[in-house]
Amino acid sequence: MxxxxxxxxxxxxxxxxxxxxxxxxxxxxxxxxxxxxxxxxxxxxxxxxxxxxxxxxxxxxxxxxxxxxxxxxxxxxxxxxxxxxxxxxxxxxxxxxxxxxxxxxxxxxxxxxxxxxxxxxxxxxxxxxxxxxxxxxxxxxxxxxxxxxxxxxxxxxxxxxxxxxxxxxxxxxxxxxxxxxxxxxxxxxxxxxxxxAPELPKVNKFPDPDWRRLSQRTYLLNAGQIQSLKRRIQLLQAKNGDGEQNRPPEPPTTYVAIASLLWTSIVRARSVNSAAADDDDEYVSFPADCRRRLRPPLEPSFFGNCVKVHYVRSTTGDLVCRDGDNDKGLAHAAAGFQRAIREHVEKEDPLGDAERWVEIIRGLTRERLTVLGGSNRHMMYQVDFGWGQPSRVEYVLMTSLLGAPGGGVQVSVPLPRDQVDTFEASFLSHVSGHVQQYNRLEDMCN
Missing domain, CATH: 3.30.559.10 (Chloramphenicol acetyltransferase-like domain)
Structure with missing residues (x-):
């Protein structure tokens, strides 16, 4: 047991x-x-x-x-x-x-x-x-x-x-x-x-999404595009004064850069066909591995759950920037992720507020919550059973990041059908060069 x-x-x-x-x-x-x-x-x-x-x-x-x-x-x-x-x-x-x-x-x-x-x-x-x-x-x-x-x-x-x-x-x-x-x-x-599960053995499972209303697309960002995105965000933050006092902003990690672009593009797509006001709250959740953050740390071989879900809060107006300056929203989102990682992931006791996790969940507006899963560190394309690497790996119906060959990252996003084109236009506008919108992954390494 x-x-x-x-x-x-x-x-x-x-x-x-x-x-x-x-x-x-x-x-x-x-x-x-x-x-x-x-x-x-x-x-x-x-x-x-x-x-x-x-x-x-x-x-x-x-x-x-x-x-x-x-x-x-x-x-x-x-x-x-x-x-x-x-x-x-x-x-x-x-x-x-x-x-x-x-x-x-x-x-x-x-x-x-x-x-x-x-x-x-x-x-x-x-x-x-x-x-x-x-x-x-x-x-x-x-x-x-x-x-x-x-x-x-x-x-x-x-x-x-x-x-x-x-x-x-x-x-x-x-x-x-x-x-x-x-x-x-x-x-x-x-x-x-x-x-x-207030009535064990019954579990109050969160409802499954209605896949008939959704469209899911996959995008591949190569290593050069990711580096350009990270550099762009750093320059935008320096311009906006998002660094700490007397210090230039740190370059975002690969995860923060792509997660920020995902969040802002999703919120922009959602806001086009909704009555969202600029001061409406927006949330994004992301998992943070705690294996090395516990005291004492867990062994790298630990098998189970050791991730804590963290949240970043902003407003529709700050992320969408209806004045047309999409870059401002991207820099703002990245600063929010970096602040959450710096103040909560890196400094806090991961379990110090465990008794409040339910309270935090109840305080969220689910309709305004973007849930991110997966990690660019999970190299699922290396799963070779003896007949070569997979031609495709996907989480089904999940907004996710996965590591791809050649230092690339695969991004998959399910959205209501009427939001997909707006999301794609916003997402691709921030990425330099041609983003593959799916082809064989071997092409990324050539």
Missing amino acids: IKLSPFDTSFLALGPPQMLFLYDGTSLPPFRSLVSSLRVSLGATLAVFTPFAGKVTACSDDHDVVIDCSSDPGVRFVEAEYSGDAADMHRLARDKEHDIEAFLQLVPDLEVGRLPAPAFAVQVTRPADGSGAVAIGVVMHHAVADGQSLWQFMRAWSTMSQEGSLAVAAAPTFDRAGILRHPKAEAGARILTRFC
Whole structure:
């Protein structure tokens, strides 16, 4: 039994993240051989990463939730056939605009609205006709692991498939004792559990988005474009006086630069067709890894959740700048991210306010909240099961960043259909040169 920490229970009501890996090319083995290899290597990997083979379970004697790794271990492994042919699957790997309905057919479901709930599931899909294409979809219960842990697991599984051994410098550790020893951790975890699941074993899961109203697009920024964006933001902040007193502004990190551009472009697109006033509040949430910020720090091999969600607050007017100066909004957003990281991520005790996390969540206006997921440090395009790197990796229906080859970053954004074109115009206007709006990632390295 693994007792959940506040980092875990903060994701208890969140829909399970679904990730899709698309592979194609002549190096793919026959489907039966491919499935057999994936099954064997998955079993060996789960023997080491045991929480993914367990279930999220409510304790009967108190209001605690645990991961039960003891009974009937295993994951659901689905073999499926896609309704389209191999050429259609090739198209899915290259179009900038997602075929959301098709993507949802290629990832497994996970029922998390009632405990016990499975921790992980896999689906392997081949085309109805033709060969040379396969999709591997995974889904996880977010109370079990964060994005860093998923990346850790996928890297280990793919290496086990390719080489017959795990790619881990040290065995993963699951014990939350290093987190739960904090004086506010257990109380914070219980408060979050009561908020997400006041009637255990039922969980009040946040509603899923209506994908029929959405359009999701993917953009690839290469290393040169990212450096230009970072430099541009730094110059804008110097012009606007956004640095600390007597000090020029620090250049933004890659994450801050792209997250700032995402936030301002999303708010601009949303404000065009809404009655938002300039003084309306706008929020953006972003995850910050706390493994090295705890005292003592957790081991790098820790597997679970150890990210804290932080928030930046601004106003529609400051981000949109209706006077036409879009650069001013971008610089303002970046300063907000940098301030939140400097004052909260770097200086504060990550669990010092754990008992107030629910209060903070309740104070947000969900309609004005932009949620960012993923990380440019998660190099999911390195997940090679033995037949080459994926031609495409996506979180389904999630605004996310992922690391891409050659120092690039992949950005994916789902939005209501009437907002997509405005978002794209704003987003691309701040990026120098041609932004790929999806093509094979190998092109970024040439």
